[in-house]
Amino acid sequence: MTIQDRIWTAALLIIGDEILSGRTQDANLAYLAKWLGVQGIRLKETRVVVDDMDAIGSAVKALAGTHDYLFTTGGIGPTHDDITVDAVAAALGLPVIVHPQARDILAEHYGENLTEARLRMARTPDGASLIENPRTKAPGIHIQNIFIMAGVPLITQGMLAALDGKLQGGAPVLSRTVAAWTQESAAAATLIAVEKAHPGVQIGSYPFWREGQTGANFVIRSTDPTQLSTVAGALMQALTDAGITPIDGEL
Numbered sequence: 185m186t187i188q189d190r191i192w193t194a195a196l197l198i199i200g201d202e203i204l205s206g207r208t209q210d211a212n213l214a215y216l217a218k219w220l221g222v223q224g225i226r227l228k229e230t231r232v233v234v235d236d237m238d239a240i241g242s243a244v245k246a247l248a249g250t251h252d253y254l255f256t257t258g259g260i261g262p263t264h265d266d267i268t269v270d271a272v273a274a275a276l277g278l279p280v281i282v283h284p285q286a287r288d289i290l291a292e293h294y295g296e297n298l299t300e301a302r303l304r305m306a307r308t309p310d311g312a313s314l315i316e317n318p319r320t321k322a323p324g325i326h327i328q329n330i331f332i333m334a335g336v337p338l339i340t341q342g343m344l345a346a347l348d349g350k351l352q353g354g355a356p357v358l359s360r361t362v363a364a365w366t367q368e369s370a371a372a373a374t375l376i377a378v379e380k381a382h383p384g385v386q387i388g389s390y391p392f393w394r395e396g397q398t399g400a401n402f403v404i405r406s407t408d409p410t411q412l413s414t415v416a417g418a419l420m421q422a423l424t425d426a427g428i429t430p431i432d433g434e435l
Contacts, residue, residue: 192353194220195229195247199240199258199268200335203232211337212257219344224353224407225253235259240271248275248330253351258335260325262301268332269325273309276328283308286323293321316346355407360416363435365399366428367391374422375402382415384408392435399435 196216202208210232217227228251233239240259248254259268273280286306291298305322308314315324315331317339324343325332331347333340364371368391379387384406391400402419406412420430 190354192225192253193228193251194225194253194255195231195251196227197240197243197247197254197256198230198232198335199235199256200232201235203258204234210257212333212335212340215337215341216255216257216344220353221357223349223351224356225351226357235265235267237267237271237274240268241275244272244275244330248328252329254330256330256332257340260305260322260332260334262299262304266304269307269309272325272327272330272332276309276330278309278311278327280307281310282306283312283314283323286314289314289321289323315343318342318346357405357407358409358412359403359405360412361401361403361434362416362419362423363399363401363431363433364423364428365397365435366423367398368400371400371402371423371426371428374419374426374428378415378419378422382411382418385411385415387415387419394435401434 196213198210198212203210213230220227229247231243231247233243244254256268256272259266270280282303283306286308287303290302290306294302308325309327312325312327315326315333317323319339319342324334333343368389375387375389379385386405388403389400390403391398404412404415404419406415420432423430
């Protein structure tokens, strides 16, 4: 198996009482999944935990040990209840330090307004490296196979941009959509047959109701652009044979 053939996996750990209470809706999951796909990495698992040292630590140990990469979002701000750094460090058996480079970044950004609270954002597990934060400067953290990021979506996205092309992965996952004004159930057998006839391809079905009609988008995913095109053609023909008029593209 070559590096390109290997399937690299990642998990996401979403940290925060505000997510589980419903006060805040997570917006990082979908963005991270798409970003990982471009890097040739599959997001395989997501967990949401409260702001609790034991809960975070247990999840970190489980997820980092079963995936190539673990991303965490939330809990690295300046307040006392931002405990993600402490929990990850404890899970890895490492002390927490004030990272000299992170301290310098914050000192340059805040100047004389660098308070003790803001300095908390320079704390990392010992031995960690930093992830650039182009928006608010407080860096993300990379330790072993774990990437510790902010919970604010725009900040998270900036940190991910700083990691573009820097993670080892396989072939990027490509997608193509075929759609139809039809009930999902009417196309189910066709989707199964086409997917079974083309190993290595996944076909997802996403129904919707619009303009007084029922429709569905069928998203084909593959790492091979030639195979993607072949399967799209096969699916369109199979839908036509089943009496369903396909559209090449998303509805």
